Amino acid sequence: MIANDMVYSNPDEAFVSSSGRGTFLHEFGHAHGLYHNESFDQMRAGAPNVIMGGTGDHIELTGDESWYIHNFWNLVNGVTNLYASSFRLNPGGLAGTFTPTTTVRLCPGQTWPVAFTVGNNGQSNQTFNQRIFVNTSPPNSGYSGGFDWGYWTGGTVNAFGWVTWDAGSWSIPTSWPREQTLWIYHQVDYDNHVSELREFDNIVHASMTIIVGSVASCGQ
Numbered sequence: 001m002i003a004n005d006m007v008y009s010n011p012d013e014a015f016v017s018s019s020g021r022g023t024f025l026h027e028f029g030h031a032h033g034l035y036h037n038e039s040f041d042q043m044r045a046g047a048p049n050v051i052m053g054g055t056g057d058h059i060e061l062t063g064d065e066s067w068y069i070h071n072f073w074n075l076v077n078g079v080t081n082l083y084a085s086s087f088r089l090n091p092g093g094l095a096g097t098f099t100p101t102t103t104v105r106l107c108p109g110q111t112w113p114v115a116f117t118v119g120n121n122g123q124s125n126q127t128f129n130q131r132i133f134v135n136t137s138p139p140n141s142g143y144s145g146g147f148d149w150g151y152w153t154g155g156t157v158n159a160f161g162w163v164t165w166d167a168g169s170w171s172i173p174t175s176w177p178r179e180q181t182l183w184i185y186h187q188v189d190y191d192n193h194v195s196e197l198r199e200f201d202n203i204v205h206a207s208m209t210i211i212v213g214s215v216a217s218c219g220q
């Protein structure tokens with residue numbers, strides 16, 4: 001069902017939401033033979049749908065939907081694509097990988113739970129490296145540069161699948177800029193080990209932002 005009061009602009013990649021774009025893709029999925037599937041995909045019966053990061057449209061087919069299209073229509077072979085998402089699949093629905101969805105004040109040495117999700121809507125298993133960093137500006141300028149938080153090497157996502165890594169709690173370094181909003185970014189295949197159909201959907205910002213307190217207020 002597509003209501004005429006839906007929003008059709010590109011949704012913010014970081015926030016769990018419904019959009020006209022996702023709803024249209026969902027309904028076209030029905031038109032192509034897909035049933036509802038309460039998984040990490042667009043064919044969830046209820047909002048929200050999965051949103052991808054990057055500089056393009058944040059709505060695209062997820063892995064099992066791509067599997068169906070590729071196998072039923074037999075159109076394309078050899079497609080490779082990974083994408084970053086700020087969502088995770090929790091029991092009962094989708095949620096952000098970072099909570100809260102607001103700004104958190106922290107000091108160096110304090111820790112925060114870090115999680116990130118990668119989907120594979122290509123036709124082969126892929127092993128790749130990931131970078132988590134912060135930056136002083138939002139997308140799209142914040143997608144490059146920035147200040148390292150950590151790296152995750154050698155993770156694998158199988159063809160048509162997705163994985164959320166719960167990477168434990170990471171410490172806030174002393175070297176980050178103080179007293180300004182820091183956007184959190186997760187970049188898949190930052191070293192471009194995997195050649196992909198859509199290189200532009202490999203990075204996503206989180207809904208949470210961080211402000212690191214001053215040396216005076218944090219004592220370091």
Ligand SMILES: [Zn+2]
Pocket residue numbers: 001026030036044045
């Ligand atoms: Zn439906």
